[in-house]
Amino acid sequence: MKRVNGIMSLIDIEALRATPLKTDPYEYLVVPAFVTGKALDSVIADFPNIESTGSIPPSELDIYGSFEQLLEEMNGPEFRKVIEEKFGVDLTGRPSMFTIRGHCARNNGKIHTDTESKIITVLLYLNQEWEAGGGRLRILRSGTDLNDAAEEVSPNGGTLLVFKRSDKSWHGHEPFEGQRRAIQMNWVRDEDVVAHEQRRHRFTSTLKRLNPFGSRASRETTGAH
Known part of the structure; x- marks a missing residue:
């Protein structure tokens, strides 16, 4: 890890830079220890208190400490530059947005x-070790078969x-x-x-705060990451 503006970075940009891009069945990459060690412990300790399902914009949460620093680093120019290089895209002028689960x-x-x-979806998992059989994201070859997977990604911290x-x-x-913590970042x-998505997530997160695991949550069928 290196220092950014005198503060020790929480993310391992060099690990990301060294990770090869996979192209089967589409372009993706997985970095198992992008945040690790004491940095991971501090981010998990500062993870916002969320008691409902669904994706929640940071504006609706109490964001502070190492978790706030993590979002700032992910939204920084160095991270964007490496993503541009890896995927061969120009994200200049493309806004980013975050949601938290x-x-x-x-x-x-x-x-x-x-x-x-x-344009680009970024997922960072913050769950320590993952022992459950479900909840492991699969990179799929089709839209009809959950078992036709190129890779299964465990949402380990x-x-x-x-x-x-x-x-x-x-x-x-x-x-x-159950509890499954993740940050989703998108360049759009x-x-x-951004305005449309943030309004939509604010509306649904408000409803779920009123009824965290009630009938609306049980009917939710949108794909979670």
């Missing part, structure tokens, strides 16, 4: 590709998964219900996408 509903994990407005969104960027996971087409 703390819990998974039983119906999450349906196979999907992400919306066309997204500090594991980074990045992929380029396309019409074949299928992914999903076996059912899991334009600011209108």
Whole structure:
């Protein structure tokens, strides 16, 4: 880890830079220890208190300490530059947005590709060790078979998964219900996408705070990462 503005960095940019890009069945990469050791411990300790399912914008949470620093580093120019180099994309002028997940509903994990407005999806898992059979994201070769996977990514603490969104960027996971912490970051087409998505997530997160694991959560079928 190196220092950024006199502060020890929480992310391992060199590990990301050294990780080869995979192209089967689409462009993605996995960095198992992007955040590790004491850095991981401090980020998990500062993970915001989330008691509902669904994706929540940072603006709706109490963000502080190492967790806040982590978001700032992921949103920084060096991280963006490496992602541009890896995936051969120019993200200049493309806005980024974050959502945070703390819990998974039983119906999450349906196979999907992400919306066309997204360019790059970044997932960082913050769960310490993962022992459950479900909740492990699968890189899929089709939109119909959860078992036709090129790779299964366990959401262990500090594991980074990045992929380029396309019409074949299928992914999903076996059912899991319970605590499953993750940061999702996306570079998207334009600011209108950010505004729309943040409004949508704020609305649903408000409903789920009122009824964290009630009927609405049980009906949720959107794909969780």
